[in-house]
Amino acid sequence: MLLSACGASAPTRYHTLLDTPSGAQASISAKFFIDVLPVSIPAQVDRPQLVVRDGGGVLPLEQERWIAPLADEARAALSADLSRELGATDIAGQPRPVGARVLTIRVDLRRFESV
Numbered sequence: 001m002l003l004s005a006c007g008a009s010a011p012t013r014y015h016t017l018l019d020t021p022s023g024a025q026a027s028i029s030a031k032f033f034i035d036v037l038p039v040s041i042p043a044q045v046d047r048p049q050l051v052v053r054d055g056g057g058v059l060p061l062e063q064e065r066w067i068a069p070l071a072d073e074a075r076a077a078l079s080a081d082l083s084r085e086l087g088a089t090d091i092a093g094q095p096r097p098v099g100a101r102v103l104t105i106r107v108d109l110r111r112f113e114s115v
Contacts, residue, residue, distance in 0.1 A: 009063075010063045011063065012063050012064075012065055013063060013064055013065070014065055014066070014067040015050060015064065015065070015066055015067065016066070016067045016068070016073060016077075017073045017074060017076070017077035018073070018076055018077050018080060019077075019080070019081075031086070031087045031088060032086075032088050032100070032101040032102070032103065033088060033089050033090070033091045033096070033097060033100050033101065033102045033103070034079070034082055034083070034086070034088045034089070034090050034091070034102070034103045034104075034105055035090070035091055035092050035096075035102055035103070035104045035105065036075055036078055036079040036082065036090050036092050036105045036107075037075075037092070037104065037105065037106045037107075038071060038075055039071045039074040039075045039078070039107045039108075039109060040071065040107070040108045040109065041070050041071045041074065041109050041112065042109065042110060042111065042112065044058050045058070045070065045112050046069075046070060046071065047060060047070075048065050048066055048069075049061055049062055049064060049065055049066075050064040050065065050066070053113075070112075074107070074109060075092075075107075078105070078107060079092065082105070088103070
């Protein structure tokens, strides 16, 4: 007698915090410049999988993953939203334009939940 089993695992789904892909580059015509620094994330959610609360603890969802590290996703989403809403250009990682106003933004996420 021969027994065999074939199991299919659930497909992995990827998530992002960005509304749309951002290809914005620094522009001389920007009203002002922002420098969004790397975002710090709580250790319990700083992982590739989405994490949900399970009673008193947390549970990583293996098949639900971030498309990029969560800290990178948070920084990119914040940069894109601020650039769009304020008419600013994020110059993170680039030389500061001479004589330009640059607002430096630092974010420390202490709690991350969605509803």
